[in-house]
Amino acid sequence: MAAFTRVRSHVLILVLGIGGLGLFATAAWTQSESARYVGSTACRDCHEDEYANFFNFAKKAHSFESVRRMRSHLTPAEFDGCLECHTTGFGRPGGFRSEEETPDLKNAGCEVCHGPGSRHVLSGSRDDIKGDLTLNDCAVCHNQERIEAFNFKPMIYGGGH
Numbered sequence: 001m002a003a004f005t006r007v008r009s010h011v012l013i014l015v016l017g018i019g020g021l022g023l024f025a026t027a028a029w030t031q032s033e034s035a036r037y038v039g040s041t042a043c044r045d046c047h048e049d050e051y052a053n054f055f056n057f058a059k060k061a062h063s064f065e066s067v068r069r070m071r072s073h074l075t076p077a078e079f080d081g082c083l084e085c086h087t088t089g090f091g092r093p094g095g096f097r098s099e100e101e102t103p104d105l106k107n108a109g110c111e112v113c114h115g116p117g118s119r120h121v122l123s124g125s126r127d128d129i130k131g132d133l134t135l136n137d138c139a140v141c142h143n144q145e146r147i148e149a150f151n152f153k154p155m156i157y158g159g160g161h
Contacts, residue, residue, distance in 0.1 A: 019066035035128070036094040039104030042121050060108035063087075085141035088112050107140075113137060
């Protein structure tokens with residue numbers, strides 16, 4: 001399991017727990033670099049209530065499981081199409097690649113709605129994350145085509161957290 005810890009405004013420490021040992025790796029980002037996906041666990045320490053509510057009550061927090069159950073009935077292209085909304089950052093730089101390579105991004109997490117979080121985790125600034133969401137942000141996945149295809153009703157403004 002990976003965890004990110006902010007040490008300074010420009011250095012992020014990645015702690016990997018392997019067999020009880022902590023391996024440390026540092027990565028430096030500058031404000032001019034593009035934000036990268038860090039996974040929802042990076043949000044937990046500062047946003048405890050939102051994190052707990054999201055993972056306890058939002059279906060999207062466990063969305064990969066529904067795709068995994070359907071995988072044998074899907075073509076590879078259909079499966080990849082599901083991953084666009086059921087994982088974090090699929091098809092984007094630093095986003096979900098596979099359960100083995102990017103397990104912290106396998107569900108639709110915080111960064112699906114709020115954008116890649118590395119810069120925000122480092123700075124703590126609201127300017128480095130998308131905070132005020134609009135209906136257009138939701139429509140990437142919750143659109144008319146998907147509503148008709150799956151007969152579901154999106155809970156826009158129902159609250160992810």
